[in-house]
Amino acid sequence: MASKPDDILAQLQVARAAYAKNKPGAREQLLNLGHALVSSLELPSEAIQRMGWAEPARAAHCRIAVDLNVFEHLKESGEHGISAKDLAEKTKADEVLLVRTLKHLAAMNIVAESGADNYIGTRLSNAFTEPKYRDGLIYTYDVAGPSFRDLPEYLKSINYALPTKLTDGPFQAAHKTQLPFFAWLDQNPPYLQIFNNYMSAYRAGKPSWVDPGFYPVSERLVDGFDGSSVLLVDVGGGLGHDLQELRGKHPSLPGKLILQDRAEVISTVSGQSALFEAAAHDFFTPQPVKGARAYYLHSVLHDWGDDDCVRILEQLRPALRPGYSRLLINEIIVPDRNASWPVTSMDQLVFVLGAMGERTQGHWESILQRAGFKVTKIYSYEMGSESLIEAELA
Template sequence: MSSTPEAVIAQIQAASAAYAEKKPGAREQLLNLGYALVSSVELPSEAIQRMGWAEPAKAAHCRIAVELKLFELLKESGEQGMTAKDLATKTGADEVLLTRTLKHLAATNVVAETGDDKYIATRLSNAFTEPRFRDGIIYTYDVAGPSFRGLPEYLKKIKYALPTMLTDGPFQAAHKTELPFFAWLDQNPPYLEAFNSYMAAYRAGKPSWVDPGFYPISERLIEGFDAGSGDGVILVDVGGGLGHDLQELKEKHPSLPGKLILQDRSEVISTVSAGAFQATAHDFFTPQPVKDARAYYLHSVLHDWGDDDCVKILEQLKPALKPGYSRLLINEIIVPDRNPTWPVTSMDQLVFVLGAMGERTEKHWESILKRAGFKISRIYNYEMGSESLIEADLA
């Protein structure tokens, strides 16, 4: 990709046409080019200002706004909006403090300023009133944030070695704990709840494997489904959190036959509401109890574990698969060999600071699956998409 502003603008115009035609990947390409345009025109001093204090201040003020329910108050005020004085009266916060907070949020396009110290909600700030996005702000700032902020000091301390231990990495250094990330979440229920809630928002608005044109569900799952096999289970979501993927699958494919099974840790399953699936507690390091299902599905599970642990997880699944019938579906990021986009690299950094893990290339996935006794039959994705669906069979 050329880095000159003129070249990027020309590419933006082409991507805009594709976006208007709602072509898959056009939105992601437009977003990518928008960042490229900023990088091509901003001065080095402006880049430091943006990274050093504009963006950290934006994140901090969004966290404050969540705590004070500023986004909810602005949403309720509608087109009339509210002044900082009004908001100070409602929240008990200092008026000058709120004025400065809101001006920065307006300058960074989170809210909008419509008059002299008058603010209204935007599409983005209204979204931040939804529990899943609100919890995302809490989780990313309170839990992931300290790990990133402490990363330079931590790496310097260990002489820039590569952390690979779930119990000894940037997260443990930042939060002063010896617990792995998920065990720490279990010990901190408010953050466990926020994490699980945000997982429903991570892919919101992005193409899903259950959408038409991504993975041929009718051809690969429904056709050939045997209601007498595996107690009539069509899909087991292993480590599936609160069941958002299963809910979406059933909503977009209401005529899907068979049973849907959600599995996760007991701490998670205890918080699951009733849905179009059966929820059961299961440790995926132990043998899979549901035998001969049509498909076993793992979404963003394996990137939290090292290669050896991934092999152990997959080996627990292997005996449950019915040869020639069952399929293994792995919904994960596949890092391109060249020029990955920032959603891919940033997720690699997130799993790095939280669990000392990393995202994987296609060759890396092939190696892990081969060790566990599987072979990739096909990889499904879409242009500029950050997640792919790996379909594998018994080797």
């Protein structure tokens, strides 16, 4: 990507035209170019100010706003907004404190000002009133945040070795625990629910493998389906968000959809019996559903090291019917060069939470080969972060 402002501005014009025509990847390209333009224009002192305290303050103030229901009050106030005085009365917070907080959130384009000390909601702040996005603010600040803030000291303490153990990494150092990330979530139920809820928002609005032009669902799953009961098993599928989307965008799909996850997660799933069946299952044990058309794993394997990934896939292998069943792995594939920030930032997130990392295409192919599978095709979307790896028994 070009680094000079004039070159970036020229590319922005091209991307703008593509965006106007709803071309795939145009929105993401505009975002990437927008970040590049800022980096090409800001002074080093401005970059330090932005990274060092403007953005940390934004994150902290958003977390405070969640606790005080500020975003809800702004949304309820409508187009006329609400004064700092009235907001202070509703939240029981100090008025001066609220003004300073909201002025920074307005400067960072989270909320907007409609007058002196009068504030209105924006598209973004109104979205933060939805539970899935609100929980995203809580999760990223309370759970992931400490791991990032303590990362420099942690790496210094281990002489900059590469952490590779689920029980001994940045997350454990920050949260003073010996539990792996998911076991810690189980021991802290509010954050377990918050995490699972946010997972429904992580991909919201982004290209999905079930969208037209991504993975040919009808051609690869429906065609050739033998009419047996199970079309797809979502292994480690959380609360079933992917299955809801699959059924919603392909309502005439034949066969059953089955959701599998840990018992602690499945116990929180309710009201989806018309869309899919939910069952507790440990994916380190043999897969109980035999001969399904497809077995699907979304952002599961990036939480585990190579050897554990092979173990998980080996438990699936006996369940697949040769020449019929497909293995679908929905994951990030890190390009050899010019990776976008959504890709690199997710690599950093799984690093601080589980001492794991995202993988290149060659890395994925090696893991699948070790587990007894071969890649048939990799499906991607222009400028999308995730790809769908389709594999079958080797």
